[in-house]
Amino acid sequence: MKDRGYYSQFGGAFIPEILVPTFDELEREFEKARSDPNFWNEYTALMASYSGRPTPLTYAENLSQHFGGARIYIKREDLNHTGAHKANNVMGQGLLVQRMGKRRVIAETGAGQHGVATATMAAKLGLECTIYMGEVDVERQRPNVFWMEQLGATVVPVREGSRTLKDAINEAFRDWVSNMHTTHYVLGTVCGPHPFPTMVTYFQSIIGQEARRQVLEATGKLPERVYACVGGGSNAMGVFSGFLEDPVELVAVEAGGKGLDSGAHAARIAGNAGTVGIAQGYKTYFIQNTEGQMLDTHSVAAGLDYVGVSPILAHLHGTKRVRFEAATDAEVVSALKLTIRKEGLIPALESSHAFAQAFKEAGDLSRDDVIVVNQSGRGDKDIFTVADAFDDPGWRDFIRQKAEAYRA
Ligand SMILES: Cc1ncc(COP(=O)(O)O)c(C=O)c1O
Known part of the structure; x- marks a missing residue:
C-alpha cells in the first residue's frame, strides 16, 4: 500500500497505524468495484435517475459574442441534484x-x-x-447548514485553527480513528491519503467523459482549452480526465483572493505560495511556514479556501500538462455578474474562478477556437456573500427587516 497512490513524488498515504486496515478495506472494495464491468453501469444509471446526468453542455453564445474570440461552452455540473459536481463523488462512495x-x-x-451532497446520499441510502x-464556513454558508440539518445530518462546527476546511478535515479524521468499524469517511475532493485521490477522480471522470463526447457532437472538434477552478481539485480532475490524452490545454484556476501579493489567497501553485510537505495524510504543495505549520488562506469562495491541492494536479503541474492560474475575488465577482446578465446562468463563486480566467483569455483566441468552462456548481448558496459583494440595497433592507422581525 505504501508504494501505491504516488503521482511522481506527490500523494501517498501517511495515516496512523490504527487506520491501515480501514484504508486497506476501502482500497480493496474500490478496486473490486472498478474492475467489475457492472459497477460503472450501476453508477451511471443511479446518476441518471437521481441526479439528472448527463448534464448538458451549453453554448454561451452571448458571452462568445461579447469577447469576440473563442466559442465558449459551459459544462453544467450546476444541474446535478444538490447543485454541484460533489454529487458525483458522493453517490459513487x-x-x-x-x-x-x-x-x-x-x-x-x-x-x-459536499456536506449537502453527503447528507442527501445518507438520507437516500438510510x-x-x-x-x-x-x-x-458555517457562518458564510448558512443555507447549506440549514439543508444538511433538515436532511437529518448532525453538523459539527469546528472551532480549531482558522476554522475553515483544513480544520474540518482534521476533525473528520479524528472521528474516523474512533469509529472506523462502523463509519466511512466520504472525503470530498481529490486530496487526502490514497486511495481517495484516485477514487474521487474515478467518480468525477464522468464529467470529462460526457464533456468530450458533447463538445465533439456540438462542434465537430476538440476544444483548444478546458478551464476548471481548483479547491482540492475534484471538478478539475473530473473534467480534465476526459481530455488528458488529447492535444487540449488544461487550465486550473486557483483562488487569487485579495491578490497574489496580498498574502490573502489560496493560490498554492499559481501564486508560488505552496511548498512541498506532508499533512492530512498526503504529500503535496501546502501553504505552510518553514516549520510545516499550515497558514491561513483566503477566498471569497469557501470551497477554494484550502491550504493543499490534489497530489495528481501537483504532478500534472510538474509535467506541465496542466497550466495553473489564479483569479482574484474582484475578478470573480465581475465574471459572475457578467455571466448572470449575458447568459442567465448563476455559477457558484468557486466556478466563477474558471469563468474569470476564461474571460481573460477568450478574446485572444479566434472564432474557430472552442473553449470549455466547467460550471462546477450553482450560485444559490452564495446569495449572502454575492449580495454583499454587489452591495445590493434591496437585499440589505430585506436582511434588516428580517433581523428586526426576529428581535421583536
Ligand atoms: C461548486 C463548487 N465548486 C468547486 C469546489 C471546489 O472543490 P474541488 O476543487 O474539489 O472541485 C467546491 C467545493 O466545495 C464547490 O462547492
Whole structure:
C-alpha cells in the first residue's frame, strides 16, 4: 500500500497505524468495484435517475459574442441534484459504503456543497451522517447548514485553527480513528491519503467523459482549452480526465483572493505560495511556514479556501500538462455578474474562478477556437456573500427587516 497512490513524488498515504486496515478495506472494495464491468453501469444509471446526468453542455453564445474570440461552452455540473459536481463523488462512495456494509458516514465540507451532497446520499441510502464544517464556513454558508440539518445530518462546527476546511478535515479524521468499524469517511475532493485521490477522480471522470463526447457532437472538434477552478481539485480532475490524452490545454484556476501579493489567497501553485510537505495524510504543495505549520488562506469562495491541492494536479503541474492560474475575488465577482446578465446562468463563486480566467483569455483566441468552462456548481448558496459583494440595497433592507422581525 505504501508504494501505491504516488503521482511522481506527490500523494501517498501517511495515516496512523490504527487506520491501515480501514484504508486497506476501502482500497480493496474500490478496486473490486472498478474492475467489475457492472459497477460503472450501476453508477451511471443511479446518476441518471437521481441526479439528472448527463448534464448538458451549453453554448454561451452571448458571452462568445461579447469577447469576440473563442466559442465558449459551459459544462453544467450546476444541474446535478444538490447543485454541484460533489454529487458525483458522493453517490459513487455511497455505492461503496453499501458494498462494505457500513451504517454511518462522516464528511468535511467547506462551501457546504459536499456536506449537502453527503447528507442527501445518507438520507437516500438510510445512513447516519455527521458533517464537520469550520465555524467560519458555517457562518458564510448558512443555507447549506440549514439543508444538511433538515436532511437529518448532525453538523459539527469546528472551532480549531482558522476554522475553515483544513480544520474540518482534521476533525473528520479524528472521528474516523474512533469509529472506523462502523463509519466511512466520504472525503470530498481529490486530496487526502490514497486511495481517495484516485477514487474521487474515478467518480468525477464522468464529467470529462460526457464533456468530450458533447463538445465533439456540438462542434465537430476538440476544444483548444478546458478551464476548471481548483479547491482540492475534484471538478478539475473530473473534467480534465476526459481530455488528458488529447492535444487540449488544461487550465486550473486557483483562488487569487485579495491578490497574489496580498498574502490573502489560496493560490498554492499559481501564486508560488505552496511548498512541498506532508499533512492530512498526503504529500503535496501546502501553504505552510518553514516549520510545516499550515497558514491561513483566503477566498471569497469557501470551497477554494484550502491550504493543499490534489497530489495528481501537483504532478500534472510538474509535467506541465496542466497550466495553473489564479483569479482574484474582484475578478470573480465581475465574471459572475457578467455571466448572470449575458447568459442567465448563476455559477457558484468557486466556478466563477474558471469563468474569470476564461474571460481573460477568450478574446485572444479566434472564432474557430472552442473553449470549455466547467460550471462546477450553482450560485444559490452564495446569495449572502454575492449580495454583499454587489452591495445590493434591496437585499440589505430585506436582511434588516428580517433581523428586526426576529428581535421583536
Ligand atoms: C461548486 C463548487 N465548486 C468547486 C469546489 C471546489 O472543490 P474541488 O476543487 O474539489 O472541485 C467546491 C467545493 O466545495 C464547490 O462547492
